[in-house]
């Protein structure tokens with residue numbers, strides 16, 4: 001396979017470049033491919049389903065792992081959710097449940113982030129410090145007509161919180177409580193939603209045919225890339241670190257499967 005004409009390489013983060021954002025140990029094969037692509041002068045970007053951190057926070061984790069790129073090239077599920085809301089209502093008042101800095105991505109879009117009614121959108125990311133009152137308020141706002149957005153779609157995920165290395169319930173499970181209480185259905189904004197993959201390519205200014213998606217997860221990275229017609233590369237990592245996402249009827253078969261990202265370098 002000839003990948004020499006590909007000008008934009010979009011990478012997943014967790015379990016592809018680094019173990020995860022709370023364990024930013026890089027994969028050595030990923031670093032070698034990254035360096036090889038840098039030498040080729042192609043554009044490198046990130047599209048991650050990490051929903052509890054802002055683009056800047058994910059950028060920091062990547063820098064710790066040795067992956068250098070411009071913060072403008074980091075696209076998170078949170079930033080995608082902000083774009084999703086903005087395209088529907090640029091003046092929306094948003095209640096955002098999130099442990100990290102996703103509010104920053106909403107504010108950067110010019111959206112009004114607030115804890116008080118009226119609320120147009122409730123957006124839920126993973127939040128290990130969330131209170132009952134926040135969940136109850138979010139539920140009331142959705143009952144009163146606010147749209148419900150789930151920022152990324154993991155039921156649970158591995159991480160470290162207050163020194164505790166564990167598996168934690170994710171945003172999909174928090175959103176499910178609100179769905180259960182209200183009868184409303186959340187829109188899941190994250191890979192594999194084709195709209196956010198297209199938005200990333202549009203902002204970066206590249207054609208689909210010039211772009212490659214690289215990731216460890218068939219149901220998020222590969223399904224999302226395939227859905228818009230990108231070349232997709234699956235790297236086989238430890239299956240126990242692959243987070244479960246719902247890919248519906250999307251095609252999860254990659255263009256290429258590799259055991260190590262070193263195997264991609266010869267095709268550049």
Ligand SMILES: [Mg+2]
Nearest residue numbers: 012014015216
């Ligand atoms: Mg991953």
